[in-house]
Amino acid sequence: MNNTKAVLIARPDGMAKQSDFAIKEEAVREISDGEILIAIKFLSLDPALRGWMNEGTTYIKGVELGTVMRCFGAGEIIQSNHPDYNVGEHVSGLLGAQQFSISDGKGLSKCDLGVGPLSWHLGIMGMPGMTAYFGLLEKGKPVAGETVFVSGAAGVVGSTVGQIAKIKGCRVVGTAGTNAKCKYLLDECGFDAAINYKEEDVEAGIKKHCPDGIHVFYDNVGGPLLDTVLANLGKGARVVICGAISQYNKSPIYGPSNYMKIVTARGYITGIIVFDYIKEYPKAVREISAWMKEGKMKTKEHIEKGIENFPSTLEMLFTGKNFGKLLLEV
Ligand SMILES: NC(=O)c1ccc[n+]([C@@H]2O[C@H](COP(=O)([O-])OP(=O)(O)OC[C@H]3O[C@@H](n4cnc5c(N)ncnc54)[C@H](OP(=O)(O)O)[C@@H]3O)[C@@H](O)[C@H]2O)c1
Structure with missing residues (x-):
């Protein structure tokens, strides 16, 4: 062979x-x-x-x-x-x-x-799904009624984050790079709003769709988008840095200049590495599997x-x- x-x-x-x-x-x-x-x-x-x-x-x-x-x-x-x-x-x-x-x-x-x-x-039941589950729930700690903002939202991590946040009773807004991806987020994943970051003004979209500010930012993209979101944080915001795909091919990478907004928001920025949760994967797989069977997640x-x-x-x-x-x- x-x-x-x-x-x-x-x-x-x-x-x-x-x-x-x-x-x-x-x-x-x-x-x-x-x-x-x-x-x-x-x-x-x-x-x-x-x-x-x-x-x-x-x-x-x-x-x-x-x-x-x-x-x-x-x-x-x-x-x-x-x-x-x-x-x-x-x-x-x-x-x-x-x-x-x-x-x-x-x-x-x-x-x-x-x-x-x-x-x-x-x-969804492997490494990316686990990243979404533990990154959002353990690091982002969303509370019902809060606004969760997800970048790279139409990917496997982003769409899973958004759907879990909806299950937890949050308002969910995401960014994606095509109108078809934005439509998928609204029609299939139950997002409250989706912004095509290639065609729309993201800052204006945030002001429109997140009137109370962003309480959890789940960031898959990094770069200037992170700065835009930092400027629009709500009180006590949690910023979860999961990835920065806009920067993976660059050196040096773009760092945030709006980081002082974390101070005024009394928030925090944190990171996640999914492998830290390996022992807890079975619990997450059981829960995601149940949500899939109940039709709450796609x-x-x-x-x-x-x-x-x-x-x-x-x-x-x-x-x-x-x-x-x-x-x-x-
Ligand atoms: N920390 C961890 O343990 C961990 C584990 C797994 C994954 N991750 C991170 O999670 C993120 C999402 O991973 P995934 O597997 O779900 O990938 P994915 O979202 O399915 O695929 C990557 C997407 O990123 C978007 N993208 C590419 N270049 C971009 C740019 N310059 N600006 C904005 N968006 C860009 C594209 O979507 P658009 O069409 O929307 O641009 C692309 O489809 C990545 O940052 C990855 O590194 C972290």
């Missing part, structure tokens, strides 16, 4: 490009005692991959040049020499950008297909095909061409 994989061969300067990767093929080796062989069905394209391509260590070490690109994946166990894993079971984890992955089982999660299809375990997926398209698919996250959780079917 041959394994096709996307190997990182260069550190990107700005946007990651095709030439930063080599698509290689090699024979799958025999598994040893304590190992399993996974046939990967879906790879998860996440904005964090851009940071993992850089040299050095942040919350996780950068991917070594010449090795398979790190990314989440989900698949089926097709061989097992491990007592805890059986052939036919489905697992997810950092399986790498490839067709087959050999694992000793450490860091893998078993996927219960009873709570949702395999792809959901990389999206998710949208964008599925591309073929491992050779890994580099061009990754690019979609940074041009806004993805509409929903971006996956590559292997």
Whole structure:
């Protein structure tokens, strides 16, 4: 059996490009005692991959040049020499950008297909869904009646944040980059208002849709948008920095100049790294699964095909061409 994989061969300067990767093929080796062989069905394209391509260590070490690109994946166990894993079971984890992955089982999660299809375990019931759940509830601490503002709202993290905030009784306003995405937020996700940040004046939109100020800002975008929101915080506001996708391809990055508004709002700015909540994931999966079954929450997926398209698919996250959780079917 041959394994096709996307190997990182260069550190990107700005946007990651095709030439930063080599698509290689090699024979799958025999598994040893304590190992399993996974046939990967879906790879998860996440904005964090851009940071993992850089040299050095942040919350996780950068991917070594010449090795398979790190990314989440989900698949089926097709061989097992491990007592805890059986052939036919489905697992997810950092399986790498490839067709087959050999694992000793450490860091893998078993996927219960009873709570949702395999792809959901990389999206709303996987790492991005957990980010939304814990980032909003543990860091943003929304209270019914408050206004929650979400940037990058039409993505898997943003749309999940907004829907949880609605369930918690908040007014929810978000930004997205196309009218179709804004329509999805209003019609499918129950947002109270959506602002197309590419075509509309965001400040004017905030004044119109958030008359009492913003109490929780869940930021996926960063840059000048963060400054605009800081200028419009309500009293006691919590600003959750989840990501800053507008800055991932830049160096140096744009920092906020309106940060003193945190003082006048008596608020705080905080960050979230989802991996800090790994032990609590099952609780969140149970709750999100129940909300999905009750029809209180929806998710949208964008599925591309073929491992050779890994580099061009990754690019979609940074041009806004993805509409929903971006996956590559292997
Ligand atoms: N802290 C953590 O532990 C953690 C974990 C997971 C994810 N995250 C962060 O969560 C955020 C959302 O991730 P996701 O998986 O849900 O991705 P996503 O929203 O599905 O995809 C990325 C979206 O970002 C938007 N975007 C790209 N460039 C932009 C720019 N210059 N300005 C404004 N928007 C831009 C695009 O949508 P538009 O069409 O709307 O522009 C694009 O579709 C990212 O910042 C990611 O790094 C953090």
